[in-house]
Amino acid sequence: MKNTTLVVMAAGLGSRFGGGIKQLEPVGPNGEIIMDYSIHDALEAGFNKVVFIIRKDLEQDFKRIIGNRIEQVVEVAYAYQELQDLPEGYQVPEGRKKPWGTGHAVLSVRGIVKEPFVVINADDYYGKEAFRNIHQYMAEIMDTESGVYDMCMAGFILSNTLSENGAVTRGICRLGEDGLLKQVTETYDIEQKEHGIAAKDEKGNPVSVHADQYVSMNMWGAPPAFLEELKKGFPAFLDSQAGNLKAEYLLPGVIDELIQAGKARVQVLKTNDRWFGVTYQEDKALVVAAIRSLVEQGVYKDNLYDGMRRSKEQD
Numbered sequence: 001m002k003n004t005t006l007v008v009m010a011a012g013l014g015s016r017f018g019g020g021i022k023q024l025e026p027v028g029p030n031g032e033i034i035m036d037y038s039i040h041d042a043l044e045a046g047f048n049k050v051v052f053i054i055r056k057d058l059e060q061d062f063k064r065i066i067g068n069r070i071e072q073v074v075e076v077a078y079a080y081q082e083l084q085d086l087p088e089g090y091q092v093p094e095g096r097k098k099p100w101g102t103g104h105a106v107l108s109v110r111g112i113v114k115e116p117f118v119v120i121n122a123d124d125y126y127g128k129e130a131f132r133n134i135h136q137y138m139a140e141i142m143d144t145e146s147g148v149y150d151m152c153m154a155g156f157i158l159s160n161t162l163s164e165n166g167a168v169t170r171g172i173c174r175l176g177e178d179g180l181l182k183q184v185t186e187t188y189d190i191e192q193k194e195h196g197i198a199a200k201d202e203k204g205n206p207v208s209v210h211a212d213q214y215v216s217m218n219m220w221g222a223p224p225a226f227l228e229e230l231k232k233g234f235p236a237f238l239d240s241q242a243g244n245l246k247a248e249y250l251l252p253g254v255i256d257e258l259i260q261a262g263k264a265r266v267q268v269l270k271t272n273d274r275w276f277g278v279t280y281q282e283d284k285a286l287v288v289a290a291i292r293s294l295v296e297q298g299v300y301k302d303n304l305y306d307g308m309r310r311s312k313e314q315d
Helices: 034-045 056-070 102-107 128-140 226-240 251-260 283-296 306-314
Strands: 005-009 049-054 075-080 117-121 149-157 168-175 181-193 196-200 214-222 264-271
Touching: 005 034, 005 102, 034 056, 034 128, 049 056, 056 075, 102 226, 102 251, 117 128, 128 149, 128 214, 128 264, 149 168, 149 226, 181 251, 181 264, 214 251, 214 264, 226 251, 251 264
Parallel strands: 005 049, 005 117, 049 075, 149 264
Antiparallel strands: 117 214, 149 214, 168 181, 168 214, 181 196
16 A cells, blocks of 8 residues: 655635634634544545644644644654745745745645645645545555656535635636546635625636536645646746736646646546635634534544554554
């Protein structure tokens, strides 16, 4: 069985959450945060290493709240997304404060991840089915030696990923009859309206989306060679966005370019699980209630990692 790694993007600023560190907000009955449930589901599915992408200034709080605890049940490593982490010859533009995006975040694990990996957002709950499907694909099907990047993604139904408290951003997907991803388009300001679901493109123009479309929630499975592709593409991104202080090097954009160039094939692994997450402060109460319901149904134990901790001690 291949070794597989869970990469958790936790370096976001949490600006829409009111300035707090939304990834570290407790939502479970014993102070668990959303990451706890994603990590639990990933380990249960068969992943055997966790890499956290964080900001250096959050390291002490992050380790105290979750990192030190996770080290008791699985191998843990850290990568740091820093604004100054740029290719040789490049400098941070004056006035730039915004992080460089999800592609740059994942690029920070180069040298740490040497096996197939899945990347997720820290503040999203994905559900057990998605982790099982992706791990099975990565462990049993993924060709890490292929000249075309053999990748996969969890395909969520758009209506299962909306927030009741404001607009969200999703990668709207177009699939082929073979289940492969043909196109993914980053789409913004998606929210339920009386007449249907509203959405906008990157320029703010209205676009049409449908409740039953599949979307990306930044849950991508990739071979380790994909990191070299991210490294190779970053300078070209920087050159093309000179003077744009808000441009981001985003995973969906990178992957879509590779698909269109015939350099990647992405299997969409469909899931009916319902997403929830803490995008806005008002979301927290809904997430707490959803977790409580899952515990009451027996999906999760009160003591989330108890059995896993015992298993590691026996090893």
